[in-house]
Amino acid sequence: MAELSIYLDQNYxxxxxxxxxxNFVxxxxxxxxxxxxLTFIFSNNQASIKLFQKNNFELWEHLTAVAQMVPTDPKLDLEIWGRHF
Structure with missing residues (x-):
């Protein structure tokens, strides 16, 4: 099992x-x-969710209000998407 995160600058x-x-991975x-x-995606990141859905990943878990990027911001939901190969 491995976890994958893809981060791209907004310009790219x-x-x-x-x-x-x-595809390379x-x-x-x-x-x-x-x-x-596996990939862990904040539920408000629709672009990433669409990318992994398009590649046959399935939502395996939804964690409600578990992450807070800035102390004054509301907590974010986190989703775990996965696929067996």
């Missing part, structure tokens, strides 16, 4: 780079003997 989003990165899983891939 919506150019297919996230999909390219995910998936292409390496057999040689690395990894059968399960």
């Amino acid at each position: 989003q919506h150019q297919g780079i996230g999909q390219q990165a995910l 998936i292409s390496q899983l057999v040689s690395l003997k990894i059968e399960t891939l």
Whole structure:
């Protein structure tokens, strides 16, 4: 099992780079003997959710109000998406 996070600068989003990165990771899983891939996504990050949904990841868990990036901000929900290969 492995966890994947993809972070792109705003200037490079919506150019297919996230999909390219995910394709590369998936292409390496057999040689690395990894059968399960997880990703943790804040539920308000719809672009990331769409990327992983498009690549057949499933929502495995929804954690309500578990993360707070700035102390004065509201707590965020976190989702765990996964796929077996």
